[in-house]
Amino acid sequence: xxxxxxxxxxxxxxxxxxxxxLTFALFFVVNTPDDMARMQLGVKRVxxxxxxxxxxxxxxxxxxxxxSVATGTSTLTDTIFWQKxxxxxxxxxxxxxxxRSIGREISTRMGPSLAIALPTFLVGLLVYVxxxxxxxxxxxxxxxIVGVALCVVLMSxxxxxxxxxxxxxxxxxxxxxxxxxxxxGADSFKFVVLPIVVGIIGGIGSSSRWYRTIFxxxxxxDYVRTARAKGxxxxxxxFTHVLKNAMIPILTGxxxxxxxxxxxxxxxxxxxxxxxxxSYTIDAINAQDFSVVRAMVFLGAVLYIVxxxxxxxxxxxxxxxxxxx
Amino acid sequence: xxxxxxxxxxxxxxxxxxxxxxxxMVYVRKREHLLLPWRRVAQSSMAMVSLLVLSLFLLVxxxxxxxxxxxxxxxxxxxxxxxxxVLSVFDKVVEPLRTxxxxxxSSPFALTLYAKESVTDAQGNIVRxxxxxxxxxxxxxxxxxxxxxxxKRGLIGALEGLVVGVLxxxxxxxxxxxxxxxxxxxxxxxxxxxxxxxxxxxxxxxGAGGEGKLFAFRTVLIATLIIAALIGxxxxxxxxxxxxxxxxxxxxxxxxxLKSIRTGLIIGTVTTLVTLPLALFLGVAAGYFRGWVDDVIxxxxxxxxxxxxVLLIAAAVLMMQVTxxxxxxxxxxxxxxxxxxxxxxxxxxxxxxWTGLCRLxxxxxxxxxxxxxxxxxxxxxxxxxxxxxxxxxxxxxHIILIALVMDFSGLVLAxxxxxxxxxxxxxxxxxxxxxxxxxxxxxxxEPMVWWALASAFSFMLxxxxxxxxFADAVxxxxxxxxxxxxxx
Numbered sequence: 001x002x003x004x005x006x007x008x009x010x011x012x013x014x015x016x017x018x019x020x021x022l023t024f025a026l027f028f029v030v031n032t033p034d035d036m037a038r039m040q041l042g043v044k045r046v047x048x049x050x051x052x053x054x055x056x057x058x059x060x061x062x063x064x065x066x067x068s069v070a071t072g073t074s075t076l077t078d079t080i081f082w083q084k085x086x087x088x089x090x091x092x093x094x095x096x097x098x099x100r101s102i103g104r105e106i107s108t109r110m111g112p113s114l115a116i117a118l119p120t121f122l123v124g125l126l127v128y129v130x131x132x133x134x135x136x137x138x139x140x141x142x143x144x145i146v147g148v149a150l151c152v153v154l155m156s157x158x159x160x161x162x163x164x165x166x167x168x169x170x171x172x173x174x175x176x177x178x179x180x181x182x183x184x185g186a187d188s189f190k191f192v193v194l195p196i197v198v199g200i201i202g203g204i205g206s207s208s209r210w211y212r213t214i215f216x217x218x219x220x221x222d223y224v225r226t227a228r229a230k231g232x233x234x235x236x237x238x239f240t241h242v243l244k245n246a247m248i249p250i251l252t253g254x255x256x257x258x259x260x261x262x263x264x265x266x267x268x269x270x271x272x273x274x275x276x277x278x279s280y281t282i283d284a285i286n287a288q289d290f291s292v293v294r295a296m297v298f299l300g301a302v303l304y305i306v307x308x309x310x311x312x313x314x315x316x317x318x319x320x321x322x323x324x325x
Numbered sequence: 326x327x328x329x330x331x332x333x334x335x336x337x338x339x340x341x342x343x344x345x346x347x348x349x350m351v352y353v354r355k356r357e358h359l360l361l362p363w364r365r366v367a368q369s370s371m372a373m374v375s376l377l378v379l380s381l382f383l384l385v386x387x388x389x390x391x392x393x394x395x396x397x398x399x400x401x402x403x404x405x406x407x408x409x410x411v412l413s414v415f416d417k418v419v420e421p422l423r424t425x426x427x428x429x430x431s432s433p434f435a436l437t438l439y440a441k442e443s444v445t446d447a448q449g450n451i452v453r454x455x456x457x458x459x460x461x462x463x464x465x466x467x468x469x470x471x472x473x474x475x476x477k478r479g480l481i482g483a484l485e486g487l488v489v490g491v492l493x494x495x496x497x498x499x500x501x502x503x504x505x506x507x508x509x510x511x512x513x514x515x516x517x518x519x520x521x522x523x524x525x526x527x528x529x530x531x532g533a534g535g536e537g538k539l540f541a542f543r544t545v546l547i548a549t550l551i552i553a554a555l556i557g558x559x560x561x562x563x564x565x566x567x568x569x570x571x572x573x574x575x576x577x578x579x580x581x582x583l584k585s586i587r588t589g590l591i592i593g594t595v596t597t598l599v600t601l602p603l604a605l606f607l608g609v610a611a612g613y614f615r616g617w618v619d620d621v622i623x624x625x626x627x628x629x630x631x632x633x634x635v636l637l638i639a640a641a642v643l644m645m646q647v648t649x650x651x652x653x654x655x656x657x658x659x660x661x662x663x664x665x666x667x668x669x670x671x672x673x674x675x676x677x678x679w680t681g682l683c684r685l686x687x688x689x690x691x692x693x694x695x696x697x698x699x700x701x702x703x704x705x706x707x708x709x710x711x712x713x714x715x716x717x718x719x720x721x722x723h724i725i726l727i728a729l730v731m732d733f734s735g736l737v738l739a740x741x742x743x744x745x746x747x748x749x750x751x752x753x754x755x756x757x758x759x760x761x762x763x764x765x766x767x768x769x770x771e772p773m774v775w776w777a778l779a780s781a782f783s784f785m786l787x788x789x790x791x792x793x794x795f796a797d798a799v800x801x802x803x804x805x806x807x808x809x810x811x812x813x
Contacts, residue, residue: 014624015624015627015628015631018624018625018628019628019631019632022628022629022632023632023640026640026641026644027640027644029644035647152790152793152794152797153786153790155793156734156786156789156790156793157782157786157789158738158741158742158757158761158782158785158786158789159738159742160741160742160745160761160782161782164761164765164768164778167768168768172768172769260633263633266635266746267742267745267746270746281636282746285636285639285640285643285746285747285748286747288643293636293639293640296633296636297632297633297636297637297640300631300632300633300636301631301632304630304631304633305631
């Protein structure tokens with residue numbers, strides 16, 4: 001297992017290089033460092049000197065990918081791509097275009113993001129699985145049919161509707177919680193409860209239906225019939241046999257997103273004014289801040305790969321037959 | 326000729342898609358084993374009703390895809406000058422909706438504007454009151470008569486719609502019958518076994534709808550009538566009222582909602598033009614050839630899927646925006662610029678969303694290549710290309726079809742979200758996303774401006790719900806695994 005993990009981690013390196021190359025290409029195919037400088041400096045008529053200075057300060061005054069002037073290994077290392085990417089691998093994200101440390105920004109914004117994403121994920125999972133189990137228990141009855149129909153309708157509604165509708169109903173009409181904003185500490189509860197509720201309701205349709213399909217597939221198998229033949233109650237069959245055996249397909253979809261919770265949700269955070277990583281990313285996209293976008297892409301890719309590895313490890317926990325070679 | 330047809334990029338792609346669909350339909354029609362799952366779809370009343378709704382949306386979208394530019398009255402040295410505004414056939418059909426613009430907001434069926442204005446009355450005094458709308462209910466002299474008028478017009482319209490609906494339904498049934506009669510005569514050129522195959526559907530040939538089992542006849546009739554009555558009522562009302570109100574610049578919200586349909590449909594369908602070839606060729610190649618081909622393809626899709634998709638889309642869209650902004654000379658009209666952005670958005674969405682399907686296809690091909698019939702073909706010395714096209718491709722088609730219909734609704738929903746984040750369609754392009762974005766900030770007004778949001782969300786819900794239900798029926802009919810579990 002240790003060997004397996006090491007191999008997986010080593011395999012992550014070419015993928016991360018690929019990710020970096022791709023973001024780099026996306027930004028610099030149409031956008032030269034000169035364009036970036038002009039956009040950041042913001043004035044119509046900027047002097048070439050100012051552009052040069054801006055580029056030099058931020059390390060954009062080098063060739064993009066291959067330095068034909070330099071010799072030896074520095075043909076590759078003395079370039080923007082190398083200079084900006086190499087430090088990423090030790091999680092040194094450098095500075096954003098407005099001069100703030102991206103690493104510091106990420107660590108302070110991670111809290112609010114997690115405060116929303118983690119409860120949404122945990123409570124959501126509980127709600128979705130319980131709802132799916134309920135539908136499975138009453139399968140092929142009116143309750144099941146209504147439940148599935150409800151799921152289809154819920155998943156056909158745009159996520160924007162849940163957010164706007166929730167803000168309108170709970171905050172504007174009933175004045176229960178503030179519409180948007182965030183505060184640290186104990187005050188944060190009243191700010192995060194609405195985004196969490198909205199997030200859970202928004203996911204209930206597709207997730208519950210998906211889990212129901214998994215459970216139904218499991219419930220048609222022979223071991224379930226055997227368990228019933230032994231005289232176990234339906235509830236017991238469902239919870240101790242079906243739920244356990246459905247863990248593998250559930251984990252496949254669930255574990256991978258756990259690390260990505262750190263990234264927060266772009267949509268929720270920008271609607272509710274949460275100062276998390278999601279809104280940070282959106283701001284950076286709108287300001288065309290390459291350093292921040294690249295850092296977030298890199299972070300996202302790392303977390304995704306961690307998620308994949310965690311998924312494999314979690315298989316060994318729930319299913320003793322799985323051996324990681 | 327006082328107009329010139331305009332084919333935008335997205336129009337061309339839509340025509341391409343239609344051509345592909347027609348080819349596929351002709352191909353499937355001749356082969357009974359391919360037709361069989363579609364017959365199962367036709368038996369499901371839910372699927373047929375969704376298809377009916379979807380085809381109405383498609384009709385609007387297609388009419389909206391035939392673009393042209395009208396010639397202006399003045400000429401430039403004998404040469405015709407065309408208006409820079411690109412119109413569509415749909416715009417012509419609903420001409421009053423497009424041209425009846427008010428000053429600003431007005432609520433559904435309103436007679437007056439949303440905001441008070443200073444008006445000079447008969448005595449020459451300036452008073453602040455709600456001014457009457459220019460078009461909404463302008464035929465009414467007495468404001469109190471509105472409710473009765475709405476009910477009357479609605480009922481008359483609904484009745485007219487019902488009559489037209491019944492006529493259309495029976496016309497469609499009749500033509501289907503004639504078509505069946507003609508095609509069920511076995512042509513002599515078909516060899517005997519295939520000829521017997523074409524005899525198989527003979528129970529289906531007995532009439533389009535006589536038997537409820539073959540085609541969900543009664544439900545579709547009821548649905549047709551309800552929809553026809555609804556459309557009739559709305560059409561009759563929309564000529565004199567703003568049925569869904571007007572937006573900030575006074576445009577009719579019903580018109581905006583109908584125009585949004587094309588954008589949504591294009592995002593949902595044209596994207597597959599990118600997804601499909603990429604996923605199909607790469608997925609099948611990776612699964613069949615394995616070795617280094619598999620390694621390279623797996624590497625590419627792992628890289629792509631490990632980038633959070635919204636970030637990837639946002640970065641790509643921003644770059645496209647820069648390119649478009651720096652090359653204004655590419656575009657003759659603003660519509661063509663917005664259109665190119667839409668096409669690029671589809672490309673980008675396609676580039677980011679093919680990985681899931683690719684992985685599925687790779688897995689399925691890995692399984693298929695170990696099957697006896699493939700090994701038999703290999704030992705006969707059949708070339709890889711031929712094995713891929715004759716044996717593997719047909720056997721993964723159901724996965725592709727299911728994935729495509731399943732993806733459609735997700736893409737329609739994604740458009741709204743992306744437009745909100747600012748990386749969606751061009752702000753000048755009418756779409757559900759831009760409608761929601763524009764109307765969102767007006768929720769804070771008092772009294773609230775709710776109609777634009779409500780219409781955008783309801784239109785989207787109907788479209789996505791119909792697509793989801795249809796997709797479910799298609800999956801049920803095509804997925805061999807699912808059929809077995811249902812049978813238990």
